[in-house]
Amino acid sequence: MKAKKLRQLIDRVKPQFQKGGKLAKLHSTFDAFESFLFVPDRVAQNGAHIRDSIDLKRTMTVVILALFPALIFGMLNVGFQHFLSVGKDVAFFSWQGFGFGFLKVFPIIVVSYVTGLGIEFIFAQVKGHEVNEGFLVSGMLIPLIMPVDVPLWMVALATAFAVVFGKEVFGGTGMNVFNPALLSRVFLFFAYPAFMTGDKIWIAGLTKGQGVIDGFSGATPLGEAAAGHIDKMPKFIDMFLGTIPGSIGETSTLAILIGAIILVATGIGSWKIMVSVILGGLFMGGILNLWGANSYMHVPFYYHLVMGGFAFGAVFMATDPVTGAQTEKGKWIYGFFIGLMSILIRVVNPAYPEGVMLAILLMNVFAPLIDYFVVQSNINRRLKRIPVKV
Amino acid sequence: MPDTFKKYAIDMSKVIKIKRGLDIRLKGAAGKTISQAGRTDLFAVKPTDFKGIDPRILVKQGQEVLAGTPLFCDKTHPEIVFVSPVSGTVEEILRGERRKLLDIMVRSGLQPGFEPLQKGDPSTMDMEAIRQQIFKSGLWPSIIQRPYGVVADPNHTPRDIFISAFDSAPLGADYEFILKDEAKTFSTGIKALRKLTSGKVHIGLDSRKEPSKVFANLEGIEYHFFSGPHPAGNTGIQIHHVAPVNKEEVVWTVTPQLVALIGRTFLIGQLDSTWTFALAGSYIKEPRYIKGIRGMAIAPVLAGQLQEQELPPRVISGNVLTGTNIGENGYLGYYDSVVTVIPEGKYFDLFGWAMPGINKFSMSRSFLSSFLPKKSWDIDTNLKGGHRAFVMTGQYEKVFPMDIYPVHLLKAVITNDVDKMEQLGIYEVIEEDMALCEFVCTSKTDVQEILRTGLDLIRKEMSQ
Numbered sequence: 046m047k048a049k050k051l052r053q054l055i056d057r058v059k060p061q062f063q064k065g066g067k068l069a070k071l072h073s074t075f076d077a078f079e080s081f082l083f084v085p086d087r088v089a090q091n092g093a094h095i096r097d098s099i100d101l102k103r104t105m106t107v108v109i110l111a112l113f114p115a116l117i118f119g120m121l122n123v124g125f126q127h128f129l130s131v132g133k134d135v136a137f138f139s140w141q142g143f144g145f146g147f148l149k150v151f152p153i154i155v156v157s158y159v160t161g162l163g164i165e166f167i168f169a170q171v172k173g174h175e176v177n178e179g180f181l182v183s184g185m186l187i188p189l190i191m192p193v194d195v196p197l198w199m200v201a202l203a204t205a206f207a208v209v210f211g212k213e214v215f216g217g218t219g220m221n222v223f224n225p226a227l228l229s230r231v232f233l234f235f236a237y238p239a240f241m242t243g244d245k246i247w248i249a250g251l252t253k254g255q256g257v258i259d260g261f262s263g264a265t266p267l268g269e270a271a272a273g274h275i276d277k278m279p280k281f282i283d284m285f286l287g288t289i290p291g292s293i294g295e296t297s298t299l300a301i302l303i304g305a306i307i308l309v310a311t312g313i314g315s316w317k318i319m320v321s322v323i324l325g326g327l328f329m330g331g332i333l334n335l336w337g338a339n340s341y342m343h344v345p346f347y348y349h350l351v352m353g354g355f356a357f358g359a360v361f362m363a364t365d366p367v368t369g370a371q372t373e374k375g376k377w378i379y380g381f382f383i384g385l386m387s388i389l390i391r392v393v394n395p396a397y398p399e400g401v402m403l404a405i406l407l408m409n410v411f412a413p414l415i416d417y418f419v420v421q422s423n424i425n426r427r428l429k430r431i432p433v434k435v
Numbered sequence: 436m437p438d439t440f441k442k443y444a445i446d447m448s449k450v451i452k453i454k455r456g457l458d459i460r461l462k463g464a465a466g467k468t469i470s471q472a473g474r475t476d477l478f479a480v481k482p483t484d485f486k487g488i489d490p491r492i493l494v495k496q497g498q499e500v501l502a503g504t505p506l507f508c509d510k511t512h513p514e515i516v517f518v519s520p521v522s523g524t525v526e527e528i529l530r531g532e533r534r535k536l537l538d539i540m541v542r543s544g545l546q547p548g549f550e551p552l553q554k555g556d557p558s559t560m561d562m563e564a565i566r567q568q569i570f571k572s573g574l575w576p577s578i579i580q581r582p583y584g585v586v587a588d589p590n591h592t593p594r595d596i597f598i599s600a601f602d603s604a605p606l607g608a609d610y611e612f613i614l615k616d617e618a619k620t621f622s623t624g625i626k627a628l629r630k631l632t633s634g635k636v637h638i639g640l641d642s643r644k645e646p647s648k649v650f651a652n653l654e655g656i657e658y659h660f661f662s663g664p665h666p667a668g669n670t671g672i673q674i675h676h677v678a679p680v681n682k683e684e685v686v687w688t689v690t691p692q693l694v695a696l697i698g699r700t701f702l703i704g705q706l707d708s709t710w711t712f713a714l715a716g717s718y719i720k721e722p723r724y725i726k727g728i729r730g731m732a733i734a735p736v737l738a739g740q741l742q743e744q745e746l747p748p749r750v751i752s753g754n755v756l757t758g759t760n761i762g763e764n765g766y767l768g769y770y771d772s773v774v775t776v777i778p779e780g781k782y783f784d785l786f787g788w789a790m791p792g793i794n795k796f797s798m799s800r801s802f803l804s805s806f807l808p809k810k811s812w813d814i815d816t817n818l819k820g821g822h823r824a825f826v827m828t829g830q831y832e833k834v835f836p837m838d839i840y841p842v843h844l845l846k847a848v849i850t851n852d853v854d855k856m857e858q859l860g861i862y863e864v865i866e867e868d869m870a871l872c873e874f875v876c877t878s879k880t881d882v883q884e885i886l887r888t889g890l891d892l893i894r895k896e897m898s899q
Contacts, residue, residue, distance in 0.1 A: 048785040051785070052783055080821060082786065083783035083785055083786075083787070084783065084784035084787030084817070084819060084820065085783065085818070085820075086780075086781045086782050086783050087817070087818040088779060088781050088816040088817055088818060089816050090760075091881050091884045092756075092866070092870065092873050092881055092882065093755065093870050093873045093874045093883070094749060094751055094756070094760070094816050095461075095605075095814040095815070095816060095874065096817070096818055096820075096879065097796065097819065097874055097875045097877075098795035098802055099798075099799050099801055099802075099820070099875075099877050100788060100819055100821065100877060101820065101823050101878065102788035102789075103788045103789075103820075104799075104801065104877055106788065106789060107801045177823060177824070179826070218824060218826060219823065219824030219825055219826045219878075220824060310800060311799055311801040312800050312801070313799060366826055366827050366828040371828040371842065372828075373832060376829075420840055420843055423838065423839070423859070424858040427681075427860055428858075430679060430681055431681045432681070
């Protein structure tokens with residue numbers, strides 16, 4: 046019944062936003078809100094008379110759902126790490142820890158969404174297009190790959206940069222070359238390196254000089270490894286569970302794994318890319334183990350899977366269908382090189398403690414090339430089929 | 436493995452397994468009974484049913500015609516005529532925008548009369564005599580050519596002729612059931628078709644079923660067995676896996692019931708437009724087969740058969756993936772062996788995209804329904820989303836069992852890149868082969884419409 050009343054209300058105001066109406070200029074915005082509330086009554090006119098129930102909104106909803114375990118875990122971990130650093134004994138699963146984490150993380154999410162969606166709406170309005178749902182996921186990814194102490198204005202700036210220069214200049218969702226969420230992070234990484242690297246930024250409060258108890262470093266496993274303190278690295282199981290310092294949503298491989306299961310089970314995320322990234326990572330890790338020139342290279346190859354943003358990148362970033370390889374064969378190559386480059390940059394290049402972000406952006410550039418070769422081989426196969434005329 | 440397979444010396448290793456595709460099990464499959472269609476006086480031949488035809492009208496309103504009298508012909512090939520299925524008078528010539536010919540309606544008279552045709556055994560006739568018979572009977576348009584999916588160009592001799600003996604589309608008709616008493620007419624039709632090609636006549640059979648006597652034991656035929664989900668029954672898919680269409684090659688396809696119709700003209704020496712079709716869909720009270728006449732008005736068939744529901748019905752001549760919306764007062768399409776009636780999905784769905792979706796069908800498993808056991812689905816015509824740019828990948832490939840990159844091909848069409856279209860295999864596909872891509876598309880892309888634009892463009896380029 047309520048739905049009917051809501052529908053009547055919308056139908057009453059709708060003419061205002063249509064051609065000739067007073068608010069016709071806000072057509073895209075109205076349309077976005079209307080289609081948010083109701084799947085439109087449009088029917089299939091050409092071609093297939095029936096259509097699959099899936100649309101971009103549903104797809105994005107599933108991805109956000111898959112991000113939830115990492116998000117909730119991230120909030121818990123932010124609280125847990127904070128209280129650990131100040132020497133307070135608070136259990137991991139506690140309302141106190143979660144409450145603290147929630148208050149830290151939620152503003153970042155709000156800033157990311159408000160900035161990004163605001164820009165998307167403006168662009169859609171100017172171009173007279175429908176508002177695309179792509180940012181619904183980017184808006185959640187951005188907070189999850191930020192260090193918790195990142196200033197909110199930086200989140201806003203980075204998001205704006207990513208949406209405008211990462212997406213809209215190319216023509217919007219579906220046309221972009223780079224993963225917008227990663228672009229926001231890489232922007233901050235190079236523009237404000239002091240805020241994006243180091244030992245202090247990963248735990249809430251540390252940058253503001255809040256008391257750190259003796260013997261507590263605040264460094265991430267990657268930081269420790271890069272500094273050569275292999276002995277100080279957390280245990281494998283801790284890194285797998287994620288009770289370690291790091292970006293908000295990337296520490297728990299377990300939570301990410303749950304997300305991966307959701308993506309693969311629903312058929313939304315490409316398991317081929319996930320698997321090939323892991324294979325690439327294991328391959329490079331194995332080579333470095335054999336090489337063994339320094340103590341970092343001796344870190345067991347499978348450790349890399351649970352360190353840093355590797356798992357998060359493999360499951361949520363590399364699988365972006367727009368910026369990744371689009372052919373099924375290409376996906377294997379694309380993913381493998383992401384894994385390989387991630388570990389190579391991570392271990393061998395001292396300037397960048399984490400290589401996943403750069404590896405994925407690099408392969409974003411190469412994805413069209415990989416597809417080109419895959420498609421070209423298909424074309425050649427077809428040409429060879431033509432019988433030779435004598 | 437059915438025993439009859441052994442008769443053909445077909446071993447299972449020769450069965451072509453189609454792995455990618457999708458069977459959409461819709462409610463309202465036609466039961467295996469045949470009813471006579473109610474009496475109807477109105478019939479229509481619709482120029483819009485035919486691709487690659489530029490119609491020139493040959494009759495006037497009020498003119499008396501016999502069954503088999505040409506109503507219009509193609510401007511480029513006037514020998515391709517489109518004839519009246521019954522005798523009577525031309526009721527109306529309906530034109531649309533820019534005087535485009537839409538329907539030519541004939542009201543049947545009391546006296547049945549036929550244009551005479553030749554009677555004889557096609558295997559003793561020469562190719563030209565057979566061609567003339569098919570032209571005169573108005574059945575030449577039954578023959579569809581690849582590339583382009585248009586009415587066959589009479590100037591070509593096809594490399595091969597392909598016939599798919601089963602319809603794998605949702606609620607598709609069972610040809611073996613329709614033709615169960617037509618073994619003679621079908622085999623005569625095959626004899627005629629064999630004379631038209633320098634190559635072979637291929638028949639694609641469903642490997643899961645035992646071939647009926649209609650399709651079995653035909654002479655000089657290449658049999659192929661296919662298993663797997665729709666579109667395994669599409670001739671395009673079958674051709675691709677048997678002998679793909681290369682550049683400058685031409686292949687013809689005919690559907691089984693039309694083969695029988697061609698055969699019948701040789702047996703009785705006149706045009707018999709009797710036609711059996713499945714009346715199916717969730718809105719039909721008693722889904723079953725109907726024996727009627729080609730081009731008949733559908734209203735008398737639907738009378739008393741439609742479910743009384745809140746949503747209005749959509750009447751489709753053809754199947755739900757490729758058919759034509761003809762409305763409750765439309766006419767049976769030239770090629771269609773099924774009429775499907777489903778709910779018109781003109782409604783708003785509150786938070787439809789966010790709900791668990793117990794009753795929502797999706798190839799993805801993003802709705803709860805995918806995890807519930809369900810036998811058949813009632814799907815309406817709602818678009819279930821808005822048009823977007825291409826975002827998802829790998830989706831089309833799951834339902835498109837050809838060694839072709841579907842999205843790349845469509846993008847070549849969108850950018851009018853004729854060379855790329857050719858390189859990416861446009862000669863091998865027509866709309867029906869990619870209809871499932873359109874069904875599953877997250878971005879609600881009009882795949883079939885885009886492909887048709889490309890096919891028309893490349894056909895124009897090639898004819899210059």
